[in-house]
Amino acid sequence: MSKQSRRDFINKSLLAGGLTLAAGAMSCRQKNEARPLPQSAPDGPVLKAGLIGCGSRGTGAALNFLDAGPSLEIVALGDVFEDKLQKCRANIKKEKGIEIDSEKCFVGFDAYEKVIDAGVDIVLMATPPYFRPQQFEAAVKAGKHIFMEKPVAVDPAGVRSIMINGMRAQEMGLSVVTGTLKRHQEDYLVTYQKIKSGAIGEIVSGNCYYNQGKLWHVNPRAEWSELEAMLRNWVNWCWLSGDHIVEQHIHNIDLMNWFIGSHPEKATGFGSRQRRTTGDQYDNFSVDYIYPNNVHVHSMCRQINGCSTNVTDNIRGTHGYTNCENTIFNPQGEVRWKYPLTEEQQNDRWHFFWRAFVQEHIDLVTAVRTNQPINEAQQIAESSLTAIMGRVSAYTGKMVTWDEMLNSELKLGPKHFVMGDVKMNKTIPIPGQ
Amino acid sequence: MRKAVVRIILVGIVLFLLSFLFKKADQYTSTDAYCNSCHVHEHAHTSWMQSPHNNSCEQTVHCIDCHLPPKGQGFYKEKVKAGLRDLYAFYTKDSTDFNWQQKSQVDFAKHHTFEQSCIQCHPKLFPSDLSENGELAHWHYQQNKEEMHCIQCHMNIGHGTDKKASHNITLFTKQHKKDTIYTQAANSIGLTAFIETIPGSDIAFKMLPVQGEANNTNDSAAIQSFFIGEIEVSWDEYLLFLSETESEGRTEHNQVDGISGATPPWGNPDQGWGMGRRPAITMTHHAATVYCQWLSLKTGKDYRLPTEAEWEYAASKAIEKEGLNSQLTNTNKTNTLEPNAVEADGIGARHLFGNVKEFCSDAFGQSTKEFVIKGGSFKSDIKTLSPSFRESTQHDNWLKTDPQIPKSIWWYSDCNDVGFRVVLSYHSNEN
Numbered sequence: 001m002s003k004q005s006r007r008d009f010i011n012k013s014l015l016a017g018g019l020t021l022a023a024g025a026m027s028c029r030q031k032n033e034a035r036p037l038p039q040s041a042p043d044g045p046v047l048k049a050g051l052i053g054c055g056s057r058g059t060g061a062a063l064n065f066l067d068a069g070p071s072l073e074i075v076a077l078g079d080v081f082e083d084k085l086q087k088c089r090a091n092i093k094k095e096k097g098i099e100i101d102s103e104k105c106f107v108g109f110d111a112y113e114k115v116i117d118a119g120v121d122i123v124l125m126a127t128p129p130y131f132r133p134q135q136f137e138a139a140v141k142a143g144k145h146i147f148m149e150k151p152v153a154v155d156p157a158g159v160r161s162i163m164i165n166g167m168r169a170q171e172m173g174l175s176v177v178t179g180t181l182k183r184h185q186e187d188y189l190v191t192y193q194k195i196k197s198g199a200i201g202e203i204v205s206g207n208c209y210y211n212q213g214k215l216w217h218v219n220p221r222a223e224w225s226e227l228e229a230m231l232r233n234w235v236n237w238c239w240l241s242g243d244h245i246v247e248q249h250i251h252n253i254d255l256m257n258w259f260i261g262s263h264p265e266k267a268t269g270f271g272s273r274q275r276r277t278t279g280d281q282y283d284n285f286s287v288d289y290i291y292p293n294n295v296h297v298h299s300m301c302r303q304i305n306g307c308s309t310n311v312t313d314n315i316r317g318t319h320g321y322t323n324c325e326n327t328i329f330n331p332q333g334e335v336r337w338k339y340p341l342t343e344e345q346q347n348d349r350w351h352f353f354w355r356a357f358v359q360e361h362i363d364l365v366t367a368v369r370t371n372q373p374i375n376e377a378q379q380i381a382e383s384s385l386t387a388i389m390g391r392v393s394a395y396t397g398k399m400v401t402w403d404e405m406l407n408s409e410l411k412l413g414p415k416h417f418v419m420g421d422v423k424m425n426k427t428i429p430i431p432g433q
Numbered sequence: 434m435r436k437a438v439v440r441i442i443l444v445g446i447v448l449f450l451l452s453f454l455f456k457k458a459d460q461y462t463s464t465d466a467y468c469n470s471c472h473v474h475e476h477a478h479t480s481w482m483q484s485p486h487n488n489s490c491e492q493t494v495h496c497i498d499c500h501l502p503p504k505g506q507g508f509y510k511e512k513v514k515a516g517l518r519d520l521y522a523f524y525t526k527d528s529t530d531f532n533w534q535q536k537s538q539v540d541f542a543k544h545h546t547f548e549q550s551c552i553q554c555h556p557k558l559f560p561s562d563l564s565e566n567g568e569l570a571h572w573h574y575q576q577n578k579e580e581m582h583c584i585q586c587h588m589n590i591g592h593g594t595d596k597k598a599s600h601n602i603t604l605f606t607k608q609h610k611k612d613t614i615y616t617q618a619a620n621s622i623g624l625t626a627f628i629e630t631i632p633g634s635d636i637a638f639k640m641l642p643v644q645g646e647a648n649n650t651n652d653s654a655a656i657q658s659f660f661i662g663e664i665e666v667s668w669d670e671y672l673l674f675l676s677e678t679e680s681e682g683r684t685e686h687n688q689v690d691g692i693s694g695a696t697p698p699w700g701n702p703d704q705g706w707g708m709g710r711r712p713a714i715t716m717t718h719h720a721a722t723v724y725c726q727w728l729s730l731k732t733g734k735d736y737r738l739p740t741e742a743e744w745e746y747a748a749s750k751a752i753e754k755e756g757l758n759s760q761l762t763n764t765n766k767t768n769t770l771e772p773n774a775v776e777a778d779g780i781g782a783r784h785l786f787g788n789v790k791e792f793c794s795d796a797f798g799q800s801t802k803e804f805v806i807k808g809g810s811f812k813s814d815i816k817t818l819s820p821s822f823r824e825s826t827q828h829d830n831w832l833k834t835d836p837q838i839p840k841s842i843w844w845y846s847d848c849n850d851v852g853f854r855v856v857l858s859y860h861s862n863e864n
Contacts, residue, residue: 168559
């Protein structure tokens with residue numbers, strides 16, 4: 001398979017996206033190092049946004065959008081659950097004093113269509129990722145600019161849909177930004193530029209970790225149908241979240257794809273379920289990804305309390321290594337370069353991290369208002385598929401190739417969405433079977 | 434000083450005149466009328482007139498719009514090349530000798546149809562009203578641009594009547610026309626030729642006897658007697674199989690006596706050459722095997738693909754007296770032919786050599802997905818053919834442009850010269 005077209009597409013997205021913003025002006029992005037990212041989107045005609053998925057992250061995304069610059073409005077909300085929607089509505093009113101018209105608050109599985117049709121310019125998507133491909137397609141076809149949380153799909157069928165509609169969005173001049181924070185973090189962007197300029201030589205290997213404690217779960221209640229219980233407990237069901245390697249570890253996996261400049265060709269993974277109490281997911285994965293030129297990346301993620309935690313990245317080159325975030329070491333482990341932090345930044349370990357939540361929306365609004373579209377659909381689709389590869393390999397016990405995954409017919413989830421029993425296979429995968 | 438000014442003015446005038454003449458010449462040689470003025474490809478003009486590129490586009494698409502790259506992308510270079518080539522051909526060759534059919538097939542047509550010209554007019558690959566199949570096809574194209582060309586799917590849109598991609602799916606949903614309906618399969622007696630009749634249809638075909646090497650012996654390596662199809666399995670026969678077993682989708686199989694049939698093909702599997710008694714082509718080895726299972730269920734016999742040894746044995750007998758000659762084969766051509774286009778060989782069969790490569794049941798070497806194919810095809814050079822000549826299927830290459838996911842297990846998208854012939858073991862104690 002030719003990789004040229006995809007690489008072109010990614011390069012365009014990269015250049016048009018994070019790098020453009022990091023470098024400031026088109027003319028200097030090739031030569032100069034990254035400049036400070038814009039602290040606010042430029043002013044312009046009012047941009048109205050609608051939010052699909054009113055949980056905590058959706059509410060956060062709506063507030064982040066409103067913080068991105070002047071003349072920005074949230075005018076419509078959509079969620080499957082009334083209580084989630086009203087809580088989000090109340091929070092937006094409390095934080096920003098904005099009262100969202102009850103006529104533009106939509107509840108149900110078709111709420112996304114109504115939000116898209118509610119006279120908005122931008123759609124913010126933060127439902128469980130299972131629903132993203134369908135919502136993305138509808139929003140693109142309706143000509144909306146889009147912010148969508150990661151990951152963007154839980155199966156190969158969804159990934160292909162994102163890729164197709166990402167290309168469609170590009171043809172339509174729409175901007176698409178996703179929730180891969182590191183690509184909107186100034187320290188990562190500057191470090192990336194240095195690595196691309198050869199600061200550690202040729203990349204030879206990488207490690208990435210998302211080892212943390214248990215996330216959260218919601219026990220079923222008697223008054224809930226099985227589908228409702230699943231939706232409210234979505235981070236524990238593979239068909240809704242993609243499992244935690246897809247849902248969370250994608251941050252690190254996306255970083256590896258970004259820095260290496262490619263997706264992997266193969267993956268061999270292990271995983272198991274040791275302590276998780278609900279749903280059908282594993283709670284630990286360990287995957288060996290093989291990128292072009294036999295570059296191996298070891299990915300590790302865990303959601304078990306009482307174990308060592310570690311959420312970091314590391315990439316080695318022929319002349320040194322980097323934590324990808326802000327530091328470059330020589331082969332002996334001595335610091336060769338460190339991102340120059342201001343005093344404020346030094347006092348706040350998470351300065352760039354928290355900043356990135358708003359930065360994503362600054363970058364999106366800037367792209368829309370300056371008519372320089374950015375499109376992160378292909379890169380996030382590839383990262384989602386990379387994570388799915390790892391999951392499938394761990395679930396099956398088999399080595400999985402990129403082409404197999406890209407062309408796989410695997411589609412998760414039930415066929416029908418009516419609150420009630422969910423007819424689908426809910427057994428926990430056992431490798432080798 | 435004055436002379437210099439005069440010279441500059443004169444050079445300017447000459448340059449202006451040259452540029453004017455060049456522009457006029459360019460305009461004149463870029464018209465449809467000019468392209469058609471040599472009167473050697475009137476059919477191309479007629480088919481273009483019927484095509485959506487002439488009569489249903491917002492604006493007429495002219496010859497040079499497709500057959501030359503856009504200006505700024507090698508237009509003049511290609512125009513000079515094409516012009517010199519056409520002039521040479523016009524004055525030194527007889528246009529009646531030109532193989533227009535060959536030139537209009539994808540492999541050749543992509544050399545004189547410029548992809549960047551398609552893209553120039555159709556820059557958007559994903560319009561909102563694109564069908565799901567179209568989305569997948571264009572996505573597939575995006576992933577494999579260097580190996581694909583627009584006309585692989587949109588072949589008859591510039592010359593012909595196709596409005597979008599080449600589809601011929603409705604062809605396979607039609608009920609087969611039944612004239613004489615056979616009620617039962619043939620009752621073969623002894624090792625003699627017989628006409629097989631497929632129950633519930635008007636389809637019949639002839640099976641020829643091949644006397645084995647060692648009848649009534651226990652030598653397991655020896656070729657036992659068998660029957661072999663007089664002709665390669667024809668479209669008439671294969672369409673009956675499709676109409677009785679065809680699945681509507683990749684996951685919903687209709688069950689006909691336990692056989693899950695082929696999905697509808699992507700594109701036009703007969704390549705526009707016609708069906709009838711021409712050999713069915715472009716099916717996969719798997720599809721051919723399932724066809725044999727279906728035929729066996731229909732007739733109560735054990736039809737199957739030949740082993741390579743059986744095929745070779747029959748082919749050796751077929752040419753042992755007269756040798757292999759052009760009267761027996763369809764080779765060095767551009768398409769398949771009907772059986773009666775050649776003479777019957779030494780065992781009464783037609784087209785054992787040439788026409789289409791024929792599947793055998795043997796795997797090729799240690800491969801798990803490649804199979805032996807025998808006899809060469811219409812594309813082969815007759816000098817290379819012999820009973821022992823063998824080739825391999827090329828599974829991945831032959832599915833390169835199939836946009837479906839997963840790729841079809843029933844149809845090759847990129848091989849138009851493979852088919853098969855059935856055989857039947859002979860059991861001497863049978864009546």
